[in-house]
Amino acid sequence: MEAVIEVPEINTHGGGKDLSLEGIDFISGGDQYLTFCLCQEHYGVDILSVTEIRGWEEPTLIPNSPEYVKGVINLRGVIVPILDLRIRFHIGEADYKPTTVVIVLAVKSEQASASCTMGFVVDAVSDVLNAESDDIKVAPSFGGLIEPNYIQGLVNVGADVVTLLNVDQLVQLDEEGVTNE
Amino acid sequence: MSIDLQQFHQVFFEESYEGLDAMEQALLAVSDQEEADPELINTIFRSAHSIKGGSATLGFPEIASFTHVLETLLDEVREGKRELTPEGVELFLQSCDAMRGMIACLENNTPIDTNESKPLLDAFEAMLANAPGADQGGAPEEGIAKAEDAVAQTFFGSDGGGEPPEDGPKQWKIIFKPEPQILLTGNEPIRIFRELEGLGELSVTAKTDEIPEFQQLTLDECFISWEILLTTESDKEEIESAFDWVLDECELSIEEVSSASASVSENAEQAPASAPVPTSAESENTAESAPAPETKPAPAPEAAAKPAPAKKPAAKASGGESAQSGATSIRVGIDKVDNLINLVGELVITQSMLSELGNNFDLEKLERLSHGLEQLKQNTRELQENVMRIRMLPISFAFNRFPRMIRDLSNKTGKKVELVLMGEHTELDKTVMEQIGDPLVHLVRNAVDHGLEMPDDRVAAGKDETGKIVLAAEHKGGNIVIEISDDGRGMDAEKILGKAREKGIVSAEQELSDQEIYELIFEPGFSTAAEVSDLSGRGVGMDVVRRNIKSLGGRIEIESEMGKGSCIRVHLPLTLAILDGQLVRVGNEVFIVPLVAIVESLQIKPDLVNRVSGNMELYRLREDNVPIIPIYREFNINADNTDLDNALLVVVEGEGSKIGLLVDDLLAQQQVVIKSLESNYRRVDGISGATILGDGSVALILDIPGLISSASQNRRRPQGVRAA
Missing domain, CATH: 1.20.120.160 (HPT domain)
Structure with missing residues (x-):
């Protein structure tokens, strides 16, 4: 089940650090987002930080880790942690179906020069969304289960609402990840 | 160009x-x-x-x-x-x-x-x-002269003299007579000639008749002049531009000659094709860009x-230090590289053998297949070892700075010091070497400053006036042990303890063994020197030394005897990249126990298990009582076997104490490549890293010292609630 299902054309981290820096600037302007579903809800992440989409495979457990950290996998010689967004955001049941995929994101963290690569388990990948910055609406501050700092904004797509996630925040699991346990 | x-x-x-x-x-x-x-x-x-x-x-x-x-x-x-x-x-x-x-x-x-x-x-x-x-260094001058000849010869090649000039290219005769001090200003005639060569066909004759008698020759003056014949399409200005930097330091004439009357230097020796490049033009590749701003004439001294x-x-x-961040390179002995090439050759042969086998395979060839696979395994292992060896450098790279340092120290302190280096050829991973340098410097400096006595005191104590510092390195198991010993006054355990009590590091009633007392010198803010001298009290402290060594996965030991001297032993892993590991299974998970940490693996005999102080289980291993740490409980995972009877126990040792790890099964022993968990995730307690097994899955490497210390902490507090 290791087959890579779909690889977007854009590879932000292939061409050296300059390119990926550009990518991040680009993001703040707002352009394309990869959308996926978690149960009935639609979410989007910046497509420039997506390095690949993989099929689900059983990862190696990490002892004493938070529940949403499923473990680590070997991604071509690199040890990559796998996080389940459904558990993290308390959305629906975390069961692993054939459509379950792992979106691998690479984010350049502020302090470290190297980028941080993590995989996120989602129910399915749906679409690539074009969103101008005008289209992105501020998320209303009602009592959702996702902490507001993870949310970049909302975009209306037809009848659906896509929640754009803040990729930089997603990979920042270290501090609260430990205490949440 | x-x-x-x-x-x-x-x-x-x-x-x-x-x-x-x-x-x-x-x-x-x-x-x-x-x-x-x-x-x-x-x-x-x-x-x-x-x-x-x-x-x-x-x-x-x-x-x-x-x-x-x-x-x-x-x-x-x-x-x-x-x-x-x-x-x-x-x-x-x-x-x-x-x-x-x-x-x-x-x-x-x-x-x-x-x-x-x-x-x-x-x-x-x-x-x-x-x-x-007067200076008589004629040699370099001659060297240059010769080189010029050689250059002339090389440029001229074997075409013989004077090809008839065609319509386009004209032939120029250039007489270049530099002033004697031209070399002083960093100008190298060879560079000019190279530039001219770029314009066309060149032939240079050196006129050596003005070179004075050997006795009068001055090392850094130039007495040679040159006659240059250049066939080129360029005009006079372009030729002149080659001399731009030296125009005011030479006599220069550039004339057009009409026909092929150009003569080749008769006296130019027939230089061999591979004319020896003079040392002064060593960086020959760089020499061609004379007009580039970098090479503008060097100001006078x-x-x-x-x-x-x-x-x-x-x-x-x-x-x-700050310069270290850039790309570094490593020098590798040619024998190591040759070895690698041989091994790769063998690997290729094995590969082609195997692929031929695979082309039309039947069961009769099974034996050959398993033989081939065995060979492949052998090849890969050797290749891996040799590749790792490239990173290994003899420790003399770290030791070499000490003779100079000891000399300076002995000048500064007035102590007489003899330095003995042993085992300089012991090889060590380059990364480890780079990080061990500063701690070693500190330890050696301490040995001279605090360890050795002044010559008078030494004589009074009945010792040789000259103190001795021994730096020795040797391989021991998977470790390298570096020993820094002196024959000085040794450490005063009483004094150290007194100081520690005074500073409140140790409470008054606490009794410590000598070894524990010596360990105190690694505490932050601890200094036994009566006064802070120029040598100690600056740079890294002993606590930093210990921290550095620990971060490399090493440890440090002290032995000392009053009046006889001290000995500090640093144990370091040979390499940070590869580890010999024992694979163990707990439930569905595979963990790796570093082989160096394992004392023995045994099957638990129920009558040797003792339960003490509430919930702790000890296993009697000969005289020792070893606490049993069930990995499943430590890591909150499911195990096949939670019963102690007849279970497998892996006894490991770290930082002086032993624990027994309860595992479900012992699997293979193999070398594993250490991968970082932290780069994409974070540190995990009890885990030192991860690796990738043969089937592509990830296995975690146990951090034995970490497990031991967390086990001893757990022991103090009552067994906590276990999460599912």
């Missing part, structure tokens, strides 16, 4: 550092000898000479002019015209430091600080001024020596 000289800078820096190291070692060796060994002097001279050559070509006039003076002096020594006095050696040693500083400045792109080199330069010039007789408005301490202190 300008070449970006920048690309050569890093190489120049590295070579210069190496040259300076070689120079320093040779100087130290010379200072130990009655009669200076000419080979050593030559080594020193060669180092200085290459640095000068490189720096002049790359446009570092400060270094070029400094080394030039150095070289002149050294040349006199080499010629036997001058004695190398101890003061001279000291000056040369200082100049090594000064040059290191200058190169470090260049590396960091900071302005060169000449405060340090200026007094040295003055001292050298003073030495030169009362030189015994006096100008360069003008103190630049730079801050001395900053430049000096930051020198070595």
